[in-house]
Amino acid sequence: MADGFCSDCGCVFDLNQPSCPRCGRCPACGKKTNGAATCPRCGHPQDARRLADLERRLNPATASNQKTITQLESSWRGNQLFKRLRWRRFAALSLGLAAVSESILFTLFWSVLKLSDSRLELFIINTTMMAIICLFIWFVRRQLASGKWHWLLKPSLSTSEKNPQGVSSGPSGVEQP
Numbered sequence: 125m126a127d128g129f130c131s132d133c134g135c136v137f138d139l140n141q142p143s144c145p146r147c148g149r150c151p152a153c154g155k156k157t158n159g160a161a162t163c164p165r166c167g168h169p170q171d172a173r174r175l176a177d178l179e180r181r182l183n184p185a186t187a188s189n190q191k192t193i194t195q196l197e198s199s200w201r202g203n204q205l206f207k208r209l210r211w212r213r214f215a216a217l218s219l220g221l222a223a224v225s226e227s228i229l230f231t232l233f234w235s236v237l238k239l240s241d242s243r244l245e246l247f248i249i250n251t252t253m254m255a256i257i258c259l260f261i262w263f264v265r266r267q268l269a270s271g272k273w274h275w276l277l278k279p280s281l282s283t284s285e286k287n288p289q290g291v292s293s294g295p296s297g298v299e300q301p
């Protein structure tokens with residue numbers, strides 16, 4: 125009985141299990157096992173020698189592996205959120221923020237600072253806009269990671285829920301003159 129980490133999602137679990145409890149992949153070869161008792165591709169966890177080798181390689185206690193686990197965990201969480209992001213809302217929010225902050229910046233430069241050098245002005249505005257966008261993406265990611273801003277996420281990972289009423293689509297209702 126020894127723990128190891130999943131090289132796909134970073135989850136730490138007992139390597140005697142046939143697959144990662146979180147992403148369902150075989151810890152030895154990465155194949156999705158769909159709940160099989162042994163991996164259909166490599167036979168994990170039957171071969172004791174390969175298991176021992178795997179336990180040594182995926183030991184979650186070593187410093188370098190801990191670093192890898194942290195990275196995998198972070199990217200797994202990011203990917204899960206990314207899959208659930210409502211892109212239209214996110215785009216609308218970003219465009220709104222960009223429009224507001226850009227108009228504020230232009231007003232500031234034109235009427236308050238009265239800058240005449242337009243190239244310098246554009247350079248400063250572009251740099252500031254880039255910083256604002258980076259900050260915004262970082263902020264949204266942080267909000268989502270801490271469980272806030274649910275309205276930016278779809279409720280679950282189940283894709284394409286069909287309309288139960290089955291409304292017929294197509295060019296109907298064309299009025300005759």
Ligand SMILES: [Zn+2]
Pocket residue numbers: 130131132133134135144145146147148149
């Ligand atoms: Zn996994």
Ligand SMILES: [Zn+2]
Pocket residue numbers: 150151152153154155163164165166167168
């Ligand atoms: Zn396998």
